[in-house]
Amino acid sequence: MKLGGFAGRILFINLSTGDIRKEPLDTTLAEKFLGGLGICLKLYYDIARPGASPFSAENPIVLGTGPLVGTDLPATSRVYAVTKLAQSKAIGWCGGGGMNLGCMLKNAGYDHVVIEGSADRPVMIKIFDDDVEILDATDLWGKGVKDTCDSLWDRYGRPMGIMTIGQAGENRVIFSMAYIEGGATMGRGGLGAILGSKNLKAIIAKGTKGVGVAKKRRYRAQRDKLLKTMRDYPYLKEWQELGLIKSLPFFPIDLYKKIKKRRLACVSCPIGDKDVVEIKDGPLKGFTTRSTSMINLITPMVYGIKDYRESIKCVSMLDDFGMDMFEFFGVLSFARDLIEQGIISSEQVHDKIEINSLESLETWARKVCLRQGLGDLLADGFNAILNKFGDKARPYAPYIIRGMLPYTGPRGPLVWELFGTMELGQSLDPRGPHVGASGSPTYFARRPLDQFPRHLKRMGAPEDAIKRILPKPDSPEDEDSLKVGRLLTYSHNWFSTLGSLGICARAQINRFYNAETCAEVYSSVTGIETTKEELMIKAERVWNLLRMANVREGFTRQDDTLPDKWFNASPFKNYVTMRPITRQDAEGMLEDYYDERGWDKRTGIPTKEKLRELDLE
Template sequence: MNKDVYGNMGTILRIDLTDESVAYEDARKYYKDWLGGRCLAHYLLFSEVDVARTEPLSPENRIYIGTGPLSGTTFPSSGRTHACFLSPMNYSGWGDSNCGGHFGPALKRCGFDMVVISGRAKRPVYLYVENDTVSILPADDLWGKGTIDTQAELIARHGEPTKLLCIGQGGENLVRFANVRTETTNSMGRCGLGAVFGSKNLKAVVAKGTKPVKLFKPKEFYEVTKQLRDDLMNPEFGKAHSATYQIMSKWGTPGITNLIGTTGMVPIRNWQRCGIDPKFDRLVRAWSTEHGTRREACFTCPVHCHAAYAVKDGKYPTRGGGPEYETTTALGHKCDVGDDKAVLKLNSMCNDYGLDTVECGALFSTLMELMERRIIDKEYLDGIDMQFGNADAMVEMMPMVVFRKGVGDQLADGPWRVCKRIGPEALKSCYHQKGMCATGVETRSTIGSMLQFAVSPRGSHHLNGLPTAEWVNIPPVAVKVAGYAEAGDVRSYHPQAKARLVRYYENMFFLSDSLGICKFNFGHLAFWHDSGEALDYMYDQLCKAIYYATGIKYTVDELFTIFERSNQIERATIVMRGCRREDDQPNWKCLNEACPGQHPVGPIPLPPIDAEKFNKILDAYYDERGWERETGIPKKSHLKKLGLGFVADKMGAALKVV
């Protein structure tokens, strides 16, 4: 650690797997302009990789795994780790993944703010980082093992303080939706990072650090972090804020299912229905009350939204960590499976194989609808009867996908590519944006959420900026963040209101990913959303914490400028890879089919998205971002105004634009 560095550690670790070289870079020059974590990773990826032409599974792709200036400190929920890379999953090519747990703090305490991994090893390897010692070690004996055995073996080998990221057989076999796992519950789940690890013959990254994180003003920092911890748990802070803590700390993310289902936001049966259905009640709470063994927390988190479970009887005995809302909806609601034991079994299988539960569930539910529509049959699926509600078929099909056996070899490419091969009619059943299927959000229910999913650079994903003020709908907060009360109306097509709303939350979500803290507690859920004053208080405390940790002062406007610049890098990358305005349109189902369901808010059935009104919102959003209305390409003049001349030049050269 550099002696004059506070909060951060001052060093970027660079590892080239091809020649097994290790290098160190001074990170101090990046802090003021790029903060850390996600924002810094964006800048480095765009600067160092040919983002227009590099194939995601080639040695030329790089993985940037970063912490943030608050990671590994007493700041509440500061255990997050962010990865940036080119994605093999979506067709836009942009890859972002984030996880909780304890790996980020462990890497930081080895003395590194980020590790950059390039090249391809000649044989299976894992990286072992213990303070200043960096080793590239053989992993032949680990190759072929699931993530549970891999973690157990490496912890036994290197000691209990060891923290690691690893892949299972899904990543080894280049399943496009393979993920990276850490501990029993946490995943870098989306965009196929596990396949990128596998393409580099990289089984795991192991960190074991004991270095302290030096703080600029430790006493003041501790006072702020203690106050925020107390605020998160304070039952009197505000109705929405405090209810969020009660739900998350007791039930985890599945506890919000029926709450957000009131708007029709919860998808059912491959997005054929939506809302609240008693059939799935056991997926909301019974998994915890009957099978839960303990609550679990990420590093320094007072919310402890994670859990462990054990199913001891019945057809599907299993153990594991979780599940998350995304898992229960993907493997349960979307596949019309209400059996909590079956969903827990499927969750455990995904976690051990190293698969994204969201895309895996979407694959199964898409196949079920294609069977229902008689576009495919059992013969296409090697005799497996993939009907809605058939959990046995899902259990049987998953290892075929992981090991690419029979039809599993095609299915391993994910639902969008499968449907594209079958034909245009099949694509109508694929609820995706930019080639990646949606998380557990019915986007016909909430217009701002539809916009956010449509423009997301990595495809359908709520953690790019799902607009909390819309589905919480506290009018003063909507006015605060977007300037219009209509921003909080889930059914409003007000162009400026929805455009500003989505831009605000997209930028806001860079905050947590770049500081190394949890966005559930700082922006994604209803924490701090009872009033505009509560939001201002959160930002004030965050700015103080950054200063007391690092000695670097930021205003909220300066932070949001960093986030705006980082968003522009995402957009420039995907347009360089071919994305245009037509790729920001809602998918076929959203535009052409109504969605029935039971929910107290909004029309029943939910109508299709009004394309004309949506495109007026898209015009307004492009104007807010400084992008050309006709194409969605960032304007070079706007990029240069933001100090992104290097982005304008690289994008212009790739597009051959004067």
């Protein structure tokens, strides 16, 4: 049976042997795991050897796009990669707005690319329709992300999808990322380092095969309805013009408009969020860069950089090296504190660490990236620093979950004191403290509870679950009035749905989709008739497979870490009552999550009954 939406082929590339083969996509994979993220996980689970270390040749990378990618449904361009990650040593995904890459891969005729083995020299993978080659990339090795992309576009022309790493990935910096066309990031958990360990500098894709849908008339009706809703959205223009600055107004709009050169969008996205900016004055006049968003470019100001122009230059530098900003600032601040305490001898450190100085940050970014001096240790992340300096260093360490810095928290980089699904989700994500999969109505502070049912229905939560999540109408308000743990179950299922179909998970996009619409478009695109209820079961299956993949690696409830510092000074607050969250409260939320999932509350492992119910035995 030829499915719509899917290209129908999987590309297997072994970098050790040079073997390249193309295999048909097994349609039962699509029927059970939807596509995209779901099939990536299933392929990884079937191929990988349990226990393989992240940097070994036995750790494959499975890339993939969902069945909606390549169509003109709005904002359907996501690309996912599943691998064992460098930071958490867990199996997880890295997802990025696909820019051109997702559409091009699909048009080249592949839903997934499985990369196995490890090359003995720098290489890149060229995927131009049926012409697939492993090419020497010695001339690109040592280049930053921007130079690599520009070199490849000069050589092969635009439009062309590119995934690449910078020097940080080459040198296995544990928080290095992969970049899609320099504008979208993948893998704060260290995908860049995994690519680097395989000597794989870049993947480029072009295609001319086209993407068809199974039921055209039905598809067009659903698409037009979605587009009309977006066109009628009263804030559409503001979102298009301001992006994240609209909801996070941390930068003067007039100034933003002055430096904004262009907004960029992933293929099919009506609300593009990538920014190209040009500094208009001062010593950096004329400096131009692209970024995932303007908010990203000014984040170093949180750490003390005063001049927004220096902040832009700093982020651009880190992006070019190809490493995560939060982890970089985190390990650097930690090292500075250890030097101040005399735990790291200042005699070993010739260059002073000044978090608010562009010059110092440039020096240290280079040291980390190229593994020079103390930078070699910092490149291995928090756990390596703690292992080296032991208990005397621990009091100065920031919040850490699975070796990484949580995004949000009372003293995190993004100060957020309410404990909602995104905060709890940082403990339950096998990749480490990411927030992207844990969205829910708690994303916005103090949203009235009577608005929750509408959002929960949109996310595919059934009526009985909504009753369990929200307080009964006649119950007194107390600390358990909103079951954040139970709610998080449906955040994860909703994210699994979006990720497996290929829809962008950003709040300003996924607000236009709901579970019913997803089931309708999945059915019309693929030809696999799927109800909303069936869709959500498949999404649940995907999340359970993710858990089982990590259970197979030895992860249990003990790894769902709740950092002590969340409950000490300036603790998180209950989303509804604003009372401080205790460890006992948070442990209760974890148990609620396991219970709602049908997992063993003691071990955090899916029960046999649940696995049988989901046909995952």
